[in-house]
Amino acid sequence: MKLSQSRVTEQGHVPLARFVIDWIQFLNEHGEWTQPRPDFATDEWLRDMYKHMVMTRVFDQKAIALQRTGQMGTYPSSLGQEAFATAIGIALQNEDVFVPYYRDHGTLLMRGYDMSDILAYWGGDERGSTTGPKQDLPLCVPIATQITHAAGAAAALKIKAQDNLVITTIGDGGTSKGDFFESLNVAGAWQLPLIVVVNNNQYAISVPREIQCGAKTLAQKAIGAGIHGVQVDGNDPMALYQALLEARQRIQQHKGATLIEAVTYRLGDHTTADDATRYRSNDEVKEAWLKDPVKRLQSLLASLNLWDEQREQDWQKQCAKSVDAAVKRYLAREPQQPAAMFDYLYEQWPEVMNEQLDLLIDKIDRMSSSH
Amino acid sequence: MAEAIQDTHELVDTVLLEAVNLAIHWEMQHDENVVVLGEDVGSNGGVFRATDGLKQKFGFKRVMDTPLAEALIGGLAVGMSTQGLRPIAEIQFSGFIFPALEHLMCHAARMRNRTRGRLSCPMVLRAPYGGGIHAPEHHSESIEALMAHIPGLRVVIPSSPARAYGLLLAAIRDPDPVIFLEPKRVYRSSKQSYENNGEALPLDSCFTLRQGKDITLVSWGASIAETLQAADALAEHGIDAEVIDVASIKPLDMQTILISVARTGRCVIVHEAAKSFAVGAEIAAQVSEKCFLNLQAPVQRVAGFDTHMPYFQNEHYYMPNVQDILAAVDKSMKEE
Ligand SMILES: Cc1ncc(C[n+]2csc(CCOP(=O)(O)OP(=O)(O)O)c2C)c(N)n1
Numbered sequence: 001m002k003l004s005q006s007r008v009t010e011q012g013h014v015p016l017a018r019f020v021i022d023w024i025q026f027l028n029e030h031g032e033w034t035q036p037r038p039d040f041a042t043d044e045w046l047r048d049m050y051k052h053m054v055m056t057r058v059f060d061q062k063a064i065a066l067q068r069t070g071q072m073g074t075y076p077s078s079l080g081q082e083a084f085a086t087a088i089g090i091a092l093q094n095e096d097v098f099v100p101y102y103r104d105h106g107t108l109l110m111r112g113y114d115m116s117d118i119l120a121y122w123g124g125d126e127r128g129s130t131t132g133p134k135q136d137l138p139l140c141v142p143i144a145t146q147i148t149h150a151a152g153a154a155a156a157l158k159i160k161a162q163d164n165l166v167i168t169t170i171g172d173g174g175t176s177k178g179d180f181f182e183s184l185n186v187a188g189a190w191q192l193p194l195i196v197v198v199n200n201n202q203y204a205i206s207v208p209r210e211i212q213c214g215a216k217t218l219a220q221k222a223i224g225a226g227i228h229g230v231q232v233d234g235n236d237p238m239a240l241y242q243a244l245l246e247a248r249q250r251i252q253q254h255k256g257a258t259l260i261e262a263v264t265y266r267l268g269d270h271t272t273a274d275d276a277t278r279y280r281s282n283d284e285v286k287e288a289w290l291k292d293p294v295k296r297l298q299s300l301l302a303s304l305n306l307w308d309e310q311r312e313q314d315w316q317k318q319c320a321k322s323v324d325a326a327v328k329r330y331l332a333r334e335p336q337q338p339a340a341m342f343d344y345l346y347e348q349w350p351e352v353m354n355e356q357l358d359l360l361i362d363k364i365d366r367m368s369s370s371h
Numbered sequence: 372m373a374e375a376i377q378d379t380h381e382l383v384d385t386v387l388l389e390a391v392n393l394a395i396h397w398e399m400q401h402d403e404n405v406v407v408l409g410e411d412v413g414s415n416g417g418v419f420r421a422t423d424g425l426k427q428k429f430g431f432k433r434v435m436d437t438p439l440a441e442a443l444i445g446g447l448a449v450g451m452s453t454q455g456l457r458p459i460a461e462i463q464f465s466g467f468i469f470p471a472l473e474h475l476m477c478h479a480a481r482m483r484n485r486t487r488g489r490l491s492c493p494m495v496l497r498a499p500y501g502g503g504i505h506a507p508e509h510h511s512e513s514i515e516a517l518m519a520h521i522p523g524l525r526v527v528i529p530s531s532p533a534r535a536y537g538l539l540l541a542a543i544r545d546p547d548p549v550i551f552l553e554p555k556r557v558y559r560s561s562k563q564s565y566e567n568n569g570e571a572l573p574l575d576s577c578f579t580l581r582q583g584k585d586i587t588l589v590s591w592g593a594s595i596a597e598t599l600q601a602a603d604a605l606a607e608h609g610i611d612a613e614v615i616d617v618a619s620i621k622p623l624d625m626q627t628i629l630i631s632v633a634r635t636g637r638c639v640i641v642h643e644a645a646k647s648f649a650v651g652a653e654i655a656a657q658v659s660e661k662c663f664l665n666l667q668a669p670v671q672r673v674a675g676f677d678t679h680m681p682y683f684q685n686e687h688y689y690m691p692n693v694q695d696i697l698a699a700v701d702k703s704m705k706e707e
Pocket of ligand 1: 142173203204467
């Protein structure tokens with residue numbers, strides 16, 4: 001985005017500001033460079049990105065299979081959004097604060113979450129929310145509320161004069177909420193160390209991006225808030241990573257917060273409870289598969305002689321092994337005790353709650369004797 | 372006006388979810404001011420399919436997919452209803468209603484009062500609520516008491532297909548704002564036959580589902596299913612339970628409940644919401660205020676715990692079941 005003073009327009013108006021939204025892409029859908037290879041994208045880095053993306057996909061497939069076989073609850077797939085997850089995962093430094101939304105398992109895996117915990121969360125077990133870096137916030141289901149928490153966390157870092165920063169994520173639908181506007185607004189007003197990354201996967205359940213909002217890009221929502229906005233190809237992990245690097249630099253140079261719109265596509269259903277064939281055509285989905293981020297990076301790696309069939313098979317096997325082991329751990333868990341619903345309700349147990357706990361104990365007795 | 376395929380006064384046999392659809396359909400057909408708005412209500416027909424087919428039939432001017440913004444949905448409905456429309460706004464799950472509540476509390480609920488009758492908000496805010504469908508976090512809470520606490524609102528909860536049909540028609544025609552909470556656990560659980568004839572059921576009144584002389588069981592929404600099962604089980608033991616479906620949580624028809632309790636002398640209230648400060652507490656308080664001398668035993672409440680609704684692996688420990696109700700009845704019957 002560039003702001004510039006300029007001369008009188010044809011209509012005789014004097015523009016006070018104009019804006020431009022930049023688009024970043026390194027790799028097109030055929031896996032070919034669209035601009036010179038960036039310095040950070042070493043052979044090792046590229047291979048690493050690819051491996052994380054495949055791991056995310058294998059995990060995702062397994063999670064869906066678990067739901068379909070009644071071993072897990074409703075699950076939001078990240079199929080087609082692996083580059084998004086992985087670029088954020090790589091860009092996050094240990095001491096940063098990550099404030100995710102519910103579709104971010106790929107990033108969580110890179111953030112050190114135990115895979116079996118992620119399964120537990122979607123399997124309806126509170127213990128799934130226990131891992132991860134201690135400063136990170138848990139998954140967020142109510143849309144857009146996380147952005148306000150991220151702004152708060154960023155304000156805290158600023159007040160405490162820490163030099164880490166906050167990265168948060170949201171879907172395209174979520175950008176319609178007041179919480180989103182309000183957070184960007186305060187990020188601009190207070191110059192917060194905040195990076196907001198929009199996963200524009202084109203749909204909010206059935207509602208397509210075009211009827212969510214009339215603006216040409218979602219990135220331009222930054223302009224009104226006085227922060228930087230940029231749009232990137234979200235299926236190109238280098239593009240998103242580059243934008244994240246620049247955003248970090250802007251914060252370090254006291255130039256304020258950034259909104260990054262990553263353009264992706266949700267290849268699967270919204271969640272396992274959704275049926276996307278009701279609102280979009282097969283042709284559209286077929287077309288989107290041509291931009292598959294995993295295939296794209298694989299083509300690049302192959303053209304650079306960094307990847308081949310053998311490596312692919314080995315890595316697929318490795319991924320399946322890790323995922324299967326996690327599934328075993330998830331399924332082998334002793335069920336959580338019913339009284340766990342009282343744990344962590346308050347740090348100081350209010351004695352007056354004992355009566356309620358007794359009611360539950362009676363109930364457990366009743367339920368076990370009726371079997 | 373669109374062709375009246377639904378307008379045949381035919382006997383239908385549907386689940387609760389379809390009853391919601393039929394009621395909206397009927398009213399849209401008979402009142403062109405009725406519009407539907409919300410997230411995914413159009414092409415997708417709502418995530419539960421409550422608005423299925425409406426967009427195809429009535430077009431996008433009357434069935435509007437809104438941006439993902441609940442405060443907007445609440446506020447739009449307020450504005451529309453002041454200008455002669457009768458919006459039926461859907462909040463996808465009641466757990467996401469909070470941003471809309473500001474508009475309900477601060478504006479819809481007091482528009483008539485504040486403008487001394489010049490403006491009003493004849494709108495319905497529909498939302499599926501309650502647990503028991505293995506949903507993720509924030510999808511299963513029962514928050515009817517929060518809404519019932521707001522003056523000027525109606526809060527309505529149907530428990531069967533026929534009552535969903537009749538009460539929703541009443542809600543749409545009501546000149547004031549109504550929050551219509553749909554117990555999603557029983558959305559598809561059983562069919563009931565009723566006439567699709569556009570006849571509304573009364574708001575602000577309870578329904579006595581079963582008459583009995585020994586004890587009064589009071590409940591609403593999905594818990595009615597367990598309450599009726601408990602009444603059947605009690606009958607086998609020679610206990611004759613009266614079952615009352617509250618249906619309109621606010622304004623609350625205490626008369627029906629009091630008359631019943633005065634006769635039976637005993638009262639058990641069953642609800643899914645957390646126990647403290649809930650609608651059950653209000654009913655219990657009024658029973659003790661107004662028919663204390665008829666009571667043969669303290670009023671019992673069977674309810675959820677004062678905890679968060681647990682993630683779904685343990686939700687069945689949270690929600691009232693038939694044995695809980697029988698245990699409470701037992702306690703009540705033992706007292707003399
Ligand atoms: C406040 C709120 N409203 C509604 C929902 C139900 N819901 C869950 S996901 C979703 C769509 C979100 O779309 P988007 O923000 O584009 O993210 P995506 O899921 O596509 O990644 C909706 C409406 C919710 N979780 N929270």
